[in-house]
Amino acid sequence: xxxxxxxxxxxxxxxxxxxxxxxxxxxxxxxxxxxxxxxxxxxxxxxxxxxxxxxxxxxxxxxxxxxxxxxxxxxxxxxxxxxxxxxxxxxxxxxxxxxxxxxxxxxxxxxxxxxxxxxxxxxxxxxxxxxxxxxxxxxxxxxxxxxxx
Numbered sequence: 001x002x003x004x005x006x007x008x009x010x011x012x013x014x015x016x017x018x019x020x021x022x023x024x025x026x027x028x029x030x031x032x033x034x035x036x037x038x039x040x041x042x043x044x045x046x047x048x049x050x051x052x053x054x055x056x057x058x059x060x061x062x063x064x065x066x067x068x069x070x071x072x073x074x075x076x077x078x079x080x081x082x083x084x085x086x087x088x089x090x091x092x093x094x095x096x097x098x099x100x101x102x103x104x105x106x107x108x109x110x111x112x113x114x115x116x117x118x119x120x121x122x123x124x125x126x127x128x129x130x131x132x133x134x135x136x137x138x139x140x141x142x143x144x145x146x147x148x149x
Contacts, residue, residue: 005088005129012094013047019058019072022130029095031057033088040083041112045090045104046070050079057090061117073116076124095134095142 004011011033018026034048040046044060046071056079062069068086069078092101100111119126131138 001033001089005033008035010034010090010091013057015057017072019056019075021074021127022134023073023116024095028097029093031090032092032094032101034091036086036089040068040086040089043110043117046086047088047090048079048081048085049087050081050085053079059113059117061120071120072129073113074127 001011001013007011013031013033014027015024015029015031016026024031031045031047036044036046040060040063042063045057046060046068047055048068050056056070057080058070058072058075060068060070061078066083068083069080070081071078073100076097090104090109092103095102098119116123128143131142132140
């Protein structure tokens with residue numbers, strides 16, 4: 001994938017994991033990734049190598065020189081990387097089985113990510129409510145497991 005992106009090709013990547021919930025879902029959605037052509041900015045969703053052979057597709061929340069802080073929309077703790085760790089940037093997503101690309105340039109998407117980042121202090125509670133609505137059994141088991149630890 002990294003080789004194709006570096007050659008200037010776009011790559012559609014099936015998404016794995018739950019870190020970008022509620023917007024993106026494990027094994028349901030796909031991201032369209034390209035080589036970053038312009039300076040990275042807060043709000044960009046990037047694919048980065050966060051540890052050797054461990055990758056994450058998360059949103060940039062802070063940039064200071066060569067240091068980047070990124071969060072998954074469904075995560076509560078950040079990852080800290082260097083610009084050199086960025087492999088690709090998402091230009092859009094194929095969501096909910098759709099063949100139509102949801103571009104990151106739409107007003108809807110820009111409002112979504114800005115609101116979601118601003119809600120970080122209360123996001124934990126919003127995600128619990130979202131999970132209870134969409135996945136009640138899974139969420140109840142997770143809460144019980146954390147309480148009993």
